[in-house]
Amino acid sequence: MASIGKIKMRVPATIKRGDVVTIKSLILHPMKLPKRDKDGNAIGEGDYIDKVQVRYGGKVVASFEVGRGISANPFFAFRIKAAKAAPVTMVYTDIHGKTFKHQVDIKFS
Amino acid sequence: MKRVFGDKGKDIDRRTFVRRLTAGSALLAAGSLVARRGVAWAKAEPPVSKELAAELKRLFGNRPIADGKAILGLETPQIAENGRVVPITVEVKKPTPIKSLYVFGEKNPVPLVGKFHFGAAAESAYLATNIRLAKSSRVRVVAELKNGNLIEIANQVKVTIGGCGG
Numbered sequence: 001m002a003s004i005g006k007i008k009m010r011v012p013a014t015i016k017r018g019d020v021v022t023i024k025s026l027i028l029h030p031m032k033l034p035k036r037d038k039d040g041n042a043i044g045e046g047d048y049i050d051k052v053q054v055r056y057g058g059k060v061v062a063s064f065e066v067g068r069g070i071s072a073n074p075f076f077a078f079r080i081k082a083a084k085a086a087p088v089t090m091v092y093t094d095i096h097g098k099t100f101k102h103q104v105d106i107k108f109s
Numbered sequence: 110m111k112r113v114f115g116d117k118g119k120d121i122d123r124r125t126f127v128r129r130l131t132a133g134s135a136l137l138a139a140g141s142l143v144a145r146r147g148v149a150w151a152k153a154e155p156p157v158s159k160e161l162a163a164e165l166k167r168l169f170g171n172r173p174i175a176d177g178k179a180i181l182g183l184e185t186p187q188i189a190e191n192g193r194v195v196p197i198t199v200e201v202k203k204p205t206p207i208k209s210l211y212v213f214g215e216k217n218p219v220p221l222v223g224k225f226h227f228g229a230a231a232e233s234a235y236l237a238t239n240i241r242l243a244k245s246s247r248v249r250v251v252a253e254l255k256n257g258n259l260i261e262i263a264n265q266v267k268v269t270i271g272g273c274g275g
Contacts, residue, residue, distance in 0.1 A: 022235070061230040069214055069222030069241050071194045077237035080230055 003028050007102035009090060014109045015082050023054075024077040027092055027100060031072045049074060049100075051093040056106070057086030082106050161213060161220045161249075168211065168221070169251070169259060177252060177260025180205050185248050185264040192242040192268040199236045199250050206255035207234035215263075216246035242268045 006028045012021050027049070034046035052064040052074075061080055080088070089103040157165075165174075184198040199210055212222040222241075227234045234252065242248070249263040 020233075024237075056230055059228070059230060061228040062226060063228075064223055064225045066223035067219055067221060069212075069217055069219060071239035071241055075237070075239050077198075077235070078227075079233065079235040083230070 005029065005092075005098075005100040007090065007092070007100060009088070009102055009104045011088070011104050011106060015106060017082060017084075017108050019082045020079050021082050021106070022077055022079050023088060023104075024075070025090055025102075026073060026075045027102075028073050029092070029094070029100075031068065031070060031074060033068050045095060047094060047096065049092050049094045051091075052076065053091045053093075054078065054080075055089040055091070056080055057084055082108070158215060158220070160218075161215050164213070164220045165251075172259055174251060174259040174261045177262045179203065180260060181250060181252055181262040183248065183250050183262045183264050185266050187265075188267045188269065189242060190269045192244070192270055194239045195242050195248070195266060195268070196237070196239050197248055199234065199252075201233045201235065201252075204233060207252050208255050209253045210234055210236055211251040211253070212236075212238075212240065213249040213251070214240060214242045214246060215249055216244045217241065218243060242266060244268055 007025065008027075009023060009025045011023050012019075015021055029049055030047065031049065032047040034042040034044050036042055046068065048068055049070070050066060052066065053060055054062040062078055064076065066074070074092075085105070085107055087103045087105050089101065092100040094100075180201060180203045182198075182200040182202050184200070186195065189195040197212070199212070201207060207227060209227065210225040212225070213220045214222055223238075225234070225236050240248070245265075245267045247263040247265050249261060251259055251261045253259055
């Protein structure tokens with residue numbers, strides 16, 4: 001799949017300074033589980049995202065340590081307080097160390 | 110149906126019939142309600158699985174976990190048709206500084222779904238995500254407050270098709 005790692009992020013269209021905004025994000029990723037033999041032993045490691053970091057204006061505001069219990073094409077929504085006009089960056093890291101990054105700007109209207 | 114006035118006997122008969130019918134159905138409904146409640150009660154506190162108990166011990170040691178229903182809100186579907194994608198939402202009802210949220214699918218092969226840490230700029234701990242559930246089980250969320258206390262909330266979710274196969 002060529003689109004693995006494609007990230008969508010959504011912030012409200014109009015934000016006022018000091019608002020608490022909900023940010024939604026979606027990344028295309030199969031979150032593949034390790035295959036298991038008939039005794040239930042894992043073969044290989046699978047391929048899934050295990051770290052998500054959210055930065056707002058350079059500071060880490062949230063970090064998620066997730067596992068295989070997250071659905072394919074992981075979706076996360078969280079809230080931050082829009083105190084300044086700055087970009088919100090999300091960095092996803094999979095278990096093989098590959099990173100996927102995306103950012104949206106928080107702008108005041 | 111044409112009503113026959115004056116034919117008292119018949120009228121009363123019909124009335125008693127209707128009355129009995131309503132009374133009967135009300136009883137029946139009450140009965141089934143009690144039965145359903147009974148099931149819900151029985152399911153409310155099943156023993157915690159070995160894996161989950163081990164996981165909780167590994168993460169929190171012997172720290173007590175208090176009931177967090179007053180502070181936390183957990184939204185889950187009652188019935189998840191597909192265990193592969195179960196939307197959950199965790200919300201903090203009372204403004205409480207929360208450091209981390211730990212989400213568990215109680216009967217998953219790996220019960221810990223994720224740890225979600227929130228920094229100062231994150232306004233309260235709000236989280237919505239999709240998780241996998243292997244079987245019908247409770248989704249449990251343990252929140253670690255800034256002062257180190259632990260609180261939890263859990264919801265039963267019925268899963269029609271498991272999500273952790275293979």
